[in-house]
Amino acid sequence: MSTASVRTRDPLVVDPPSDLSEMLELGRFLEHHTAPALLLGPDGEQIPLPMVAYDVLRQVVSAMERGEAVSVEPIDRQLTTQQAATLLGISRSTLIRLLDEHELPFERFGESRHRRLRLHDVLAYRDRKRTDRRSRLDELTRQAEEDGLYDVDADVYKEALAQARKHS
Structure with missing residues (x-):
């Protein structure tokens, strides 16, 4: 094999x-x-x-x-902050910010300053974020359809985008 x-x-x-x-x-x-x-x-x-x-x-x-x-892996497996960040596809510093903002639960053992996260908590966070992104994308798509943006010629859209960039 x-x-x-x-x-x-x-x-x-x-x-x-x-x-x-x-x-x-x-x-x-x-x-x-x-x-x-x-x-x-x-x-x-x-x-x-x-x-x-x-x-x-x-x-x-x-x-x-x-x-x-x-x-x-066992669902209760504990991850280091680097392992959790890698699993989520974000930087370790971004993960630390999320921990500080109480977006994800973590544990510290004794006097250690090292944080550990449970795999199931990281996976649950990832799933919540995916659901949130899909929901927002669906809403943006709905709004674009309502505004008729899918009917705009690509060249007209590119020109409008170029003009908007010039004025910003």
């Missing part, structure tokens, strides 16, 4: 293989088999794969088929 490259920014995130043919074949196999399979060891030993592990495998394969990177 092809090996996936591990991202340097987070060693726990695995990119899908560059050649997806084997992943697609595995995905088709899993689609047609709803009961857990057997895990075969290199020595020929077999053990039934528990349904929970089988479901996780199906989700991982499905994500990789779509070209998505995956990470399977």
Whole structure:
């Protein structure tokens, strides 16, 4: 089976293989088999794969088929501020500002000045922000349609934009 490259920014995130043919074949196999399979060891030993592990495998394969990177981790895993910032795709200083503004919960242990965030809190924040961005984009699109902006010729729009930039 092809090996996936591990991202340097987070060693726990695995990119899908560059050649997806084997992943697609595995995905088709899993689609047609709803009961857990057997895990075969290199020595020929077999053990039934528990349904929970089988479901996780199906989700991982499905994500990789779509070209998505995956990470399977305990939801209560604690992250450093740098790990959380990387997961959110923001700078560490921006994350610190968000922590100071109480946008995300964090913990400190004892007298340590280092902050730790729970993975589920970071994922919940990311999901809230995605939902908020989608909502705002939908509203902007609705307003643009109402104002007839989609009916404007691209050249007219570019000229208006150039004029607005000159006067600002």
